[in-house]
Amino acid sequence: xxxSQAVIFSLAGPALNEKERDFFRASSPLGFILFARNCVNPxxxxxLTDDLRDCVGWHCPILxxxxxxxxxxxxxxxxxxxxxxxxxxxRAENGDFEGAVESLGFSTLQIAEELVAAGVDVNCAPxxxxxxPQTDEVIGDxxxxxxxxxxxxxxxxxxxxxxxxxxTPVIKHIPGHGRAAADSHKxxxxxxxxxxxxxxxxxxxxxxxxxxxxxxxxxxxxxxxVYTAVDPDHPITVSKPGIEGIIRRSIxxxxxxxxxxxxxxxxxxxxxxxxxxxxxLESGCDAALYCAGKLEIMEKIAESVPxxxxxxxxxxxxAVEFRKVAA
Numbered sequence: 023x024x025x026s027q028a029v030i031f032s033l034a035g036p037a038l039n040e041k042e043r044d045f046f047r048a049s050s051p052l053g054f055i056l057f058a059r060n061c062v063n064p065x066x067x068x069x070l071t072d073d074l075r076d077c078v079g080w081h082c083p084i085l086x087x088x089x090x091x092x093x094x095x096x097x098x099x100x101x102x103x104x105x106x107x108x109x110x111x112x113r114a115e116n117g118d119f120e121g122a123v124e125s126l127g128f129s130t131l132q133i134a135e136e137l138v139a140a141g142v143d144v145n146c147a148p149x150x151x152x153x154x155p156q157t158d159e160v161i162g163d164x165x166x167x168x169x170x171x172x173x174x175x176x177x178x179x180x181x182x183x184x185x186x187x188x189x190t191p192v193i194k195h196i197p198g199h200g201r202a203a204a205d206s207h208k209x210x211x212x213x214x215x216x217x218x219x220x221x222x223x224x225x226x227x228x229x230x231x232x233x234x235x236x237x238x239x240x241x242x243x244x245x246x247x248v249y250t251a252v253d254p255d256h257p258i259t260v261s262k263p264g265i266e267g268i269i270r271r272s273i274x275x276x277x278x279x280x281x282x283x284x285x286x287x288x289x290x291x292x293x294x295x296x297x298x299x300x301x302x303l304e305s306g307c308d309a310a311l312y313c314a315g316k317l318e319i320m321e322k323i324a325e326s327v328p329x330x331x332x333x334x335x336x337x338x339x340x341a342v343e344f345r346k347v348a349a
Contacts, residue, residue: 024050024078024079024080024082025329025330025335026050026051026052026053026078026082026329026330027049027050027051027052027324027327027328027329027330028052028303028308028309028310028327028328028329028330028331028334029051029052029299029309029310029311029312029323029324029327030051030052030053030054030055030083030085030280030309030310030311030312031046031049031051031053031054031055031312031315031320031323032054032055032056032057032060032312032313032314032315033054033060033074033315034059034315034316034317035059035060036059036060036061036062036066036070037066037069037070037073038070038073038074038077041317042317043073043077045317045320045321045324046074046077046078047077047078047079049320049321049324050078051078051082051324052082052083052309052330053082053083053084053085053144054074054082054083054084054085055084055085055086055087055146055311055313056070056071056084056085056086056095056142057086057087057095057313057315058095058097059315060095061095061096061097061140063100064100064101064139064140067096067140067141067142068139068140068141070141071084071140071141071142072141075141083143083144083190084141084142084143084144085142085144085145085146085192086137086140086142086144086145086146087145087146087147088104088133088136088137088142088145088146088147089104089106089107089146089147089148089149089164090104090105090106090107090129090133090147091104091105091106091107091108091109091163091164092106092163092164093106093164096136096137096140101136102132102136104129104132104133105129106163106164107126107148107149107163107164107165107166107176108162108163108164108165108166108167109163110122110125110126110129110166110176111165111166111167111169111172111173111176112167113125114166114167114172114176115167115169115172122176123175123176123179126176126179126180127179127183130179130180130183130184130187131183131187133145133147134183134184134187134188134189135187137189138187138188138189142189143188143189143190144189144190144191144192144241145184145189145190145191145192146192146194146243147180147184147191147192147194148166148176148177148180148181148191148193148194149161149164149165149166149177149194149195150165150173150174150177150193150194150196150198150227150228150231151164151165151173151194151195151198151199151200151224152165152167152168152169152170152173152198152200152223152224152226152227153165153166153167153168153200154168154200154201156201156202156203157199157200157201157202157203158202158203158204158205158211159205160205160206160207161199161200161202165200168200170222170223170224170226170227171226173226173227174226174227174229174230174231175230177193177227177230177231178230178231178234178236181193181231181234181236181239181240182236182348185236185239185240185344185345185348186348188345189345190239190240190241190341190342190345191240191241192240192241192242192243192280193227193228193231193240193241193242193243194242194243194245194282195243195244195245195246195247195282196228196242196243196244196245196258196269196273196275196279197220197224197225197228197245197249197258197264197268197269197273198220198223198224198225198227198228198245198247199211199245199247200224201213201215201220201224202245202247206245206246206247206257206282206286206287206288207283207286207287207288208287209287209288210246210247210248210257210287210288210289210290210291211246211247211248211288212247212248212250213247213248213249213250214250214251215249215251216251217249217251217252220249220251221272225268225272225273228242228269228273228275229272229273229274232273232274232275232276232277233274236344236348237274237275237276237277238276238277238337238340238341238344239277239340239341239344239345239348240277240341241277241278241279241280241341242269242275242277242278242279242280243279243280243281243282243311244258244259244265244269244279244280244281244282244302244307245257245258245259245282246258246259246282246286246288246289247288249264249268252264252267252268256305257288257289259281259282259289259302259305259307260289260292260298260301260302260305261305262305262306264305265279265305265306265307266306269306270306276337277337277340277341278308278309278334278337278338278341279306279307279308279309279337280307280308280309280310280311281302281307281309281310281311282311283311283312283313283314284298284299284302284310284311284312284313284323285312285313285314289301294322295312295319295322295323296319296322296323296325296326296327298310299312299323299326299327300326300327303327303328308330308331308333308334308337308338309330309334310323310327
C-alpha cells in the first residue's frame with residue numbers, strides 16, 4: 023500500500039483533464055471522491071475510476087456518497103433510484119423489523135453491485151445519526167430513526183452487507199449530527215446537550231458498530247459540530263478532546279477516520295481550505311476530505327499536507343484486509 027498524502031481529492035468533471043492528471047500523479051493523494059458532476063453513464067464512470075488509479079499508480083480508494091434517497095451520485099436512468107434510510111427505519115418501527123432488515127439488505131447489495139461495476143470501493147454510508155425533534159433537514163430522511171438501538175442494528179446490517187460485497191462503508195457523522203439544528207454546509211452547528219445524554223443516544227450506534235466484528239473494517243467520517251460538553255471552542259473535526267476522548271476512547275472507534283468536507287462553512291473559522299486541512303490532521307483525523315474539485319485549491323493543499331501517519335496506514339491496511347476476507 024502506497025504511503026500517500028493524507029487527503030482525498032476530487033475533480034471538476036466527468037473526465038480527467040491533463041492538468042488534473044499531471045497534478046494527481048505528482049501529488050499522490052490517498053484517493054478520490056466522486057460526485058454527480060463526475061458521473062454520466064456506467065462506461066464513463068468505470069473509465070474514470072480506472073484513469074484515476076492509473077494516475078497514482080496503485081489501486082487507491084475511490085469514494086462516493088451513494089446513500090439512497092436524495093443523496094446518491096449515481097442516478098437514474100443508468101442506475102437505480104434507492105430508498106432513503108428513513109423508509110427502512112419506519113418499517114422497523116411499525117413492527118416489521120425482520121422485513122425492514124431483509125429489504126435493507128437487498129437494497130444495500132444492489133447499491134454495492136453498482137459500485138463494484140463502477141470501480142468504486144468506498145461508500146460514505148450509512149448515516150448513523152439519531153433523529154431528534156430539532157434535526158436539520160440536511161440529515162432528515164437520510165437517518166434511520168430516533169431510536170439509537172434501532173439505528174445501531176440497521177446500520178450494522180448495512181456495514182456487514184457492504185463488506186461482504188467488497189465495499190468499505192463509512193459510518194457518519196461521528197459522534198452524531200442528529201441534535202444539530204443547523205446545516206454544517208452553511209454554518210457551524212452548536213449542540214448544548216449534556217454528555218451523559220449523548221453517550222446513551224447519539225454516540226450509541228457508533229459504539230455498537232465500533233465494538234462489533236466489523237469495527238476495524240469500517241471507516242468513520244467526523245461531524246463538523248460543536249458539542250459544548252466535549253469542547254466548547256471547536257467542532258469535533260478539529261478537536262483533540264473530541265477525537266481522542268470521545269471518538270477513540272468513549273466510542274471505541276479505532277478505524278480509519280476521515281474528516282467531512284473541508285470546504286463546508288462550519289470550518290470557516292479555521293482559515294482557508296489548506297489551513298483547515300492542517301487543523302483536521304493535527305487534531306487526529308487520519309485523512310482530510312476535499313470535495314469541490316478546484317485544482318488551484320488542491321495545489322495549495324498539496325504544498326503542506328503530510329503523508330499518512332504510520333497509525334493511519336495501519337488502520338487502512340486492517341480495513342483492506344478485513345474487506346478482502348469478508349468478500
